[in-house]
Amino acid sequence: MVRVDPNEQWAGYPEEEHDMLSQESLQQIDREIAKYPSDQKQSAVMAALRIAQVEKGWLPKDVIGFVADYLDMPAIAAFEVASFYNMYDLKPVGRHKITVCTNLPCALSGGVHAADYLKQKLGIDFNETTADGKFTLKEGECMGACGDAPVLLHNNHKMCSWMTTEKIDQLLAGLEDK
Numbered sequence: 001m002v003r004v005d006p007n008e009q010w011a012g013y014p015e016e017e018h019d020m021l022s023q024e025s026l027q028q029i030d031r032e033i034a035k036y037p038s039d040q041k042q043s044a045v046m047a048a049l050r051i052a053q054v055e056k057g058w059l060p061k062d063v064i065g066f067v068a069d070y071l072d073m074p075a076i077a078a079f080e081v082a083s084f085y086n087m088y089d090l091k092p093v094g095r096h097k098i099t100v101c102t103n104l105p106c107a108l109s110g111g112v113h114a115a116d117y118l119k120q121k122l123g124i125d126f127n128e129t130t131a132d133g134k135f136t137l138k139e140g141e142c143m144g145a146c147g148d149a150p151v152l153l154h155n156n157h158k159m160c161s162w163m164t165t166e167k168i169d170q171l172l173a174g175l176e177d178k
C-alpha cells in the first residue's frame with residue numbers, strides 16, 4: 001500500500017482565510033446528515049461539499065477542513081473526495097463555469113468542435129478564466145446525455161444539449177449580463 005503524505009496532497013493549494021459557512025448552509029448540511037445513521041455522518045460529505053461550494057463559489061482549503069470537522073472525518077479524506085470529482089472547484093472560477101463533455105460519444109458528435117469554438121470565442125483554454133472573471137472553461141466527463149451531444153453544463157446544474165456554434169453564441173449572449 002502506498003502511503004500518501006497529506007502535506008504533499010495539499011501542496012499548491014491556495015492558502016486563504018474564509019468565514020465559515022452560513023447558518024443556512026449548515027441547516028442544509030444537517031438535513032443531509034439526517035439521511036444517514038448517526039455514526040455515519042461522513043456519508044454526507046459529497047452533499048456537504050456541494051453546499052459549501054454553492055455558498056463560497058469554490059472550495060477553499062479551510063472550508064474543506066471545516067466541512068470535514070463538521071462531519072467528524074479527517075480533512076484529507078474530504079479533500080480526496082473534492083479532488084476526485086470534477087464538479088468540485090479547488091480554485092476560484094468565473095461567474096459562469098462552462099463544462100464541455102469531450103468523452104467519445106460527444107467527441108464524435110461535435111464536442112471537440114464545440115470546445116474549440118468556446119476556447120476561441122472566450123480567448124481561454126480549459127481550466128482558465130476570462131480576465132473579467134465571467135467565464136471559466138472546463139473539460140468534463142460523460143454527463144449521461146450522449147444522445148444530446150454535444151453537451152455542456154452551466155454552473156454544474158443546467159444541461160445544454162445539441163450545442164451547435166449558433167446555440168453556443170446564444171448561450172454566451174444570454175450569460176453576458178448575468
Ligand code: FES
Nearest residue numbers: 101106142143146
Ligand atoms: S459522452 Fe457526452 S454526455 Fe455522454
